[in-house]
Amino acid sequence: MSARLEIRTDVCTGCGLCTSACPFGALSLVDGTASVSDACTLCGACESSCPFGAILIRRTGTVAEGISGYSGTMVIAESREGAIDHSTLELLGAARAIAEAEGGPVSALLITSVAGDGPKVLSEHGADVVVVVEDPALGHYLTEPRAAITRRIITERKPAIVLAAATTTGRDLMPRVAKLLNTGLTADCTSLSFDPGKGCLLQTRPAFGGNIMATIVCEGTRPQMATVRPRVMKALDPDPSRTAEIVRIAPEPGELVSRVRLEGFRVLDEGIADIAEASVIVSGGRGMKTPENFSLLSEIAGLLGGSVGASRAAVDSGWIPYPHQVGQTGKTVQPRTYLACGISGAVQHRVGMQSSDTIIAVNRDETAPIFQFCSEGFVGDLFEILPALAKEIRRRRGSA
Amino acid sequence: MRIVVAMKQVPDTAEVRIDPERNTLVRDGVPSIMNPFDAYALEEGLRWKDALGGEVIALTMGPPQAEAILREAVSMGADQAVLLSDRAFAGADTWATSHTLAAAVAKLAPVDLVLTGKQAIDGDTAQTGPGMAATLDWPQLTFVGRVLGIEGGRIRVERYVEGGVETLDSSLPAVVTVLKDANTPRMPSLRGKMKARSLQVTVWTAADLGLPQSETGLEGSPTRVVRIATPESRSGGEIHRGSPEELAAILADILLGEGGGE
């Protein structure tokens, strides 16, 4: 397909809505009508923003062939020491919802050194078919063998949709496989739905630091591939009555070759509870003023069984190490409760935590942006409020 | 060592604001910058060049103005700059982008190492690095927090994954995507700035790369953006004021699930 942007000057009213809709600044008003510059990437944001239908992206050419014969949704399973990752179960939940509209089967691909009861777990959580590739050489994740096997199995089984978790594994594996299969891949989706009319998966993801949500389709090639942000989709409750068809496939010897060797794996200090997994995060920003003050946060986090997070400002000031950083250049978190202390709530921080169930902000500055999107805001001096809070929690625990 | 650093010019998303009235992006005055993660990739390349000798080539795909980040790279110490610029590249998704960049790396052969940031801050896909590796049929090392060594045609790195750190060893050539843990990017040097000013940036088009139109830009992109919307904004919740003790009591109610409850 090729395409070009066409502005119908007879219809354009020069209202300027498109110029602010364009994420690339490619549109401007010239002599009272919209005009497009070379910065245009044909993303289509303007097309839907124009109330007058004055902007059209003309697509020409033919839709690529070879999309027929593909059906169903395949989930790329991740497991650690025989246990299926929760993110995989979430994908099965999403896949079942897609299958209702798409009609094809839900399959799971489990590549592992020890399948254990993995196939059963996958089945109970929604897989109709579990493809198991089990080999002692397939222990720790290495890109090339996984990519080779995944590619072959996709080619053989022709799923219309392939989903993997947007973990470091999924985001390493899937782009390689998608490139080799000459098909599209959408990264880090937060919402998926199936458009039966077009036969397309509508893949929605944040972009521009979370400032916009882009919905992406893969029309002309199959499968349609996506990585999905963990902790966004809901896993189904296990149904022990479900029994999937188990298909065992052996790896071909050539597929086990890897130019990359694993020399070691060091488990990161569990003392730094992984913020990506925490259900309560107590987070500090510039308002914490000194590294020592983070002990206030650790104390509250300890009382609530949570972890300590931080804004980029705090990390850049050297008050707390990078693994604690929440936000665009740090981690994306979705705890039940996110307690933001002395964090102004700049957009880069916001994108990392805005999906938290409850956001509580404590800040001295009542004009801080965080008060515009938090669930509960507390205006005041955190150096007074937090010690009082610690005391209050202890008092209630003591009396409970 | 001949090292290619693949980089991208991006709008500084830190400067992007949302117009609260119209719920649209405000891009006015938003500067274009070198993708911050690519600065770490560049620094890593420069360090290994300093240690082992060789050269660093800065590579980007983009409109003519993307040349600015290549000059910035040269001012920091890159030796050459290559801009892939062609109307035919417009509208590229990660498949077409990695395909085009890989073609340029192949044209720059022999290349020992391609470095790039773990992701670009505008798209946040992290797909271009692995895409290049796949196209070149090279090994890939993604989410690298430290390059431990390069010796005897091999590279050793630490790769940061959920729950731990892998130590990996790979043959070269390879594609490595780096995290901000890897280093601290250096400042430009004056001699670098002088060189950057007079540098002739090499510009390659699709024809120079021998790529058919069907493999570049929008036409070569399997995916397409069909809708862009601003995320639903959470409206601000209740704002509490009072003495520290009063506030602490309300906070405790919320945190311990009392009072308000579920």
Next chain:
Amino acid sequence: MDYFLSEDIRAIRELCSEIAEKHIRPVREELDRENRFPHEIMKVLADSDLFRIYIPTEYEGLGLGTLSLCVAAEELSKVCAGVATTYAANALGAMPILLSGSDDQKKRFLPGLASGSNLAAFGLTEPDAGSDAGGLRTRAIRDGDSYVLNGTKQWITNGGEAKVYTIIALTDPDRGARGASAFIVEDGTPGFSYGKKEDKMGIRASATRELVFEDCRIPVENLIGREGTGFMVAMKTLDNSRPGVAAQAVGIAQGALEEALVYASQRKQFGQRIDSFQGIQFMLADMATQVEAARALTYSVARMIDGGVKKFEKEAAMAKVFASDVAMKVTTDAVQIFGGYGYMKEYPVEKMMRDAKITQIYEGTNQIQRNVIASALIRETASREK
């Protein structure tokens, strides 16, 4: 004001400003508080080629002249004059070699200074020889192929941190100033040690120490120029470095002006921004005018030197005296505009005021500068009347 700076010098300004914002501003308060030498920042300046700018190209410099050094010193001083002093004192230390050293000495010492791997320092002042260089006591006695140095130098910027020292010492004490000679002494030479580090009012990021020579033996090749020319070397050095001090003063004043402007636009009293009061407006207008005048004079003198003019001691002294008085005035006014906050260490202007003071004192007090200017004026008039 547009000074039509060359692209190279504009690049220096841009780079120094970026370094100042990224590497100096976040730590300046700490450096000041802890009296700490900015090693990391010197490394950044070195890696960015900023020690190369005033050194000729044949010695691995960039040969961009006095104006380039002034712009760099100004830009760094805007954010921290202590760091800027450390930087600029290298040029001062290198100046005797640049102006009067042999080609061999230049080849031996300048490349290391250009790369920033070595810092330099200039040692003239002694406990009893401040403004009056005639009071020098440090001696250098010829002994075969060596000179043997004995004596103490005081308040030497970069003392203990520099690797290369240019030292003025008496080779012929009977001849007074005409018996002085200039030498290069390297760190680590036996008999060369450092006294205590001074606890200063301002420019506290810079290191100021005594240099102690006790039978310190250096090779005759380290004599700069001929015996007896030391005083002349010192005076030429100071003439050349004065525009740098002036630039530093301009930078301090500009930094204080910028702080005052921002503060005056934010601070509200009587329900309005204080920059809406004419009393404040006039202060700001005077401050800005003085800074611009000081800058114009400083750049003009630097351009005179770079243009090859031989006699510029009067103009260099004028720039130094005018700019440093402006720095003192403007920083004091900035503190005044900040009011009580200005007096507190939480705000940067009190540091700027402390830093500004030294520019009226070092490298020739402003009283000495006025002597220089006056005697030049009198000489000029006398020669016209002939």
